[in-house]
Amino acid sequence: MSSVVLKEINKSYVDCRALDNVSLSIEDGEFMTLLGASGSGKTTLLNVIAGMVEPDTGSVLISDTDMTWIESRKRGLGMVFQSYALVPHMTVEENIAFPLKIRRLSRSEIRQRVSGILKIVQLEHLAKRKPRELSGGQQQRVAIARCLVYEPPVILMDEPLGALDKKLRDQLQREIRRIHQETRVTIIYVTHDQEEALFLSDRICLMRGGRIEQLGTPEDLYFRPRNxxxxxxxxxxxxxxxxxxxxxxxxxxxxxxxxxxxxxxxxxxxxxxxxxxxxxxxxxxxxxxxxxxxxxxxxxxxxxxxxxxxxxxxxxxxxxxxxxxxxxxxxxxxxxxxxxxxxxxxxxxxxxxxxxxx
Ligand SMILES: Nc1ncnc2c1ncn2[C@@H]1O[C@H](COP(=O)(O)OP(=O)(O)O)[C@@H](O)[C@H]1O
Ligand SMILES: [Mg+2]
The missing domain is CATH 2.40.50.140 (Nucleic acid-binding proteins)
Incomplete structure (x- = not known):
């Protein structure tokens, strides 16, 4: 089961407490959004899950295994950020195949998986293009495909649509939602945009000053806010x-x-x-x-x-x-x-x- 459990996570920097005793359980297959204003601790929490920031205290369990002190690349999580970080000289296809090559999958397996994922993100017709020949939205779809293709148990996304204009953002939101519904991969998604959070999430974790202000379904937060x-x-x-x-x-x-x-x-x-x-x-x-x-x-x-x-x-x-x-x-x-x-x-x-x- 690809659940993520955070227990009493604390993280302080010299002049601020970025995370203040955060406990949170994310279920297998769930779409969980960390929502909050800039500086509320969303990225720090995501990086603690990713293994890129060490918590001062607390523990991180992924699929029931304590990962608190396991290095990032051994956690096997997928990550999608605001910058697409595609390899410029590789085609769309090659970019998506890259993580599979590193994992030494067979050629036929790679071909099969890449074509399956291209279908899901609806980029089959652009498979031979280079990143610079794509729009921002298309590049972000490649980045998502590259992440989905090796079937990580959990995908972490930090404001992945932040750099796109409103229309593309709306379109990709619908796509991310459809992909989640088709794959049922566990997604932990960071945004400061409340509409995006309401639209995408099974549950929303609203953060403020490094703490959880309210955790619940979009309906809970909208119709039954705590304060x-x-x-x-x-x-x-x-x-x-x-x-x-x-x-x-x-x-x-x-x-x-x-x-x-x-x-x-x-x-x-x-x-x-x-x-x-x-x-x-x-x-x-x-x-x-x-x-x-x-x-x-x-x-x-x-x-x-x-x-x-x-x-x-x-x-x-x-x-x-x-x-x-x-x-x-x-x-x-x-x-x-x-x-x-x-x-x-x-x-x-x-x-x-x-x-x-x-
Ligand atoms: N490496 C760091 N060094 C010092 N302070 C940091 C560092 N990373 C984050 N912070 C501080 O921790 C708080 C939370 O930051 P962050 O998690 O990036 O917020 P968010 O992603 O919600 O905008 C902010 O006050 C930020 O300035
Ligand atoms: Mg952030």
Whole structure:
């Protein structure tokens, strides 16, 4: 089984603690993304797994074997970085065959594997080209193919799409996802891009200051963030100051009492300061009050049609909220200045603590 287990990893440099007691288990076949802002420790953690950075304390297990002190090349992991590092005088085919030659596979085995992988990354028609005759996206596909071809149990990728423009990045994201689904190789992927992480991952490990802020599925992090930091990092959210009124209600500064959901891990007391988080796509407009929902009256400040949804800014007393609603064909959109009722289900309103600030 190609699982990766990290136990209590610590790594400090002279003036910073790059990894602060990180424990993480990655399952066989899983797509795990290390997500976080620049400097949060993602590359250091990936390099500890790769054997390129020694942890001060802690251990690294790969497929149940302790690899903490085993040198990098003996770990047998695949690696894909932002720079493609292809051999310039070799063709695509030769570049991909290279790791197999080093491993002394037979010629027929090499031919068979290279043609199989070229099919997976859809580069068969470019097999005879040199790297300089390829676009950035094609070069990165060669780098991925060169890594897949020797069937490493785990592939580590550090911002592999960081150098590409948005359109190519989108295309390669879809390809990496398809390749993962076809091969079911364990992938540990580093990015600072939350959309990329949401799209690709089975689970996301959100890092901050060398620690894991939250670990979970994309849905967990998006809909059940542990705190304001996580909510803010992933997607847009409405965050309203409030005070805890009871286990199931909060009070806004304007005095309105709203039903909301207090996460289990929060042992808040009445009167504690919190923030109420509601995703813009969980808010909707209603004509009449509905006892199953929270409703507030407001005035539309601005509207913007952005394709699939219309984005409204609605002023409710002292605060503004963003509402994202699908335009209803034929219906008249709410225009700026109109009075509206905004509603949401209590389970879509989370009572959150501010993120830890250290
Ligand atoms: N070789 C090094 N020497 C000193 N500090 C380092 C070194 N490598 C990383 N760091 C520091 O460790 C922290 C985490 O870095 P890194 O893992 O590269 O972050 P990320 O990949 O999330 O941007 C940063 O503060 C960085 O400056
Ligand atoms: Mg990095």
């Amino acid at each position: 304001v930091f996580v909510a803010d990092f992933l997607g847009e959210s409405n965050l309203l100051d409030c005070k805890v009124e009871s286990a199931k209600t909060v009070r806004l500064p304007g005095g309105q009492v709203l039903r909301a959901t207090l996460p289990e891990h929060d042992d808040a007391e009445i009167g504690d300061d919190r923030q109420l988080m509601i995703r813009p796509d969980r808010l909707r407009f209603v004509e009449n009050d509905d006892s199953a929902l929270n409703t507030l009256e407001g005035i539309v400040d601005a509207t913007a049609f952005v394709g699939e949804v219309t984005r409204y800014t609605v002023r409710i007393g002292q605060v503004s909220v963003i509402v994202k609603a699908r335009p209803i064909p034929g219906a008249c959109p709410r225009s700026a200045g109109s009075t509206v009722r905004v509603a949401w289900a209590p389970e879509d309103a989370l009572i959150l603590q501010p993120g830890s600030t250290d």
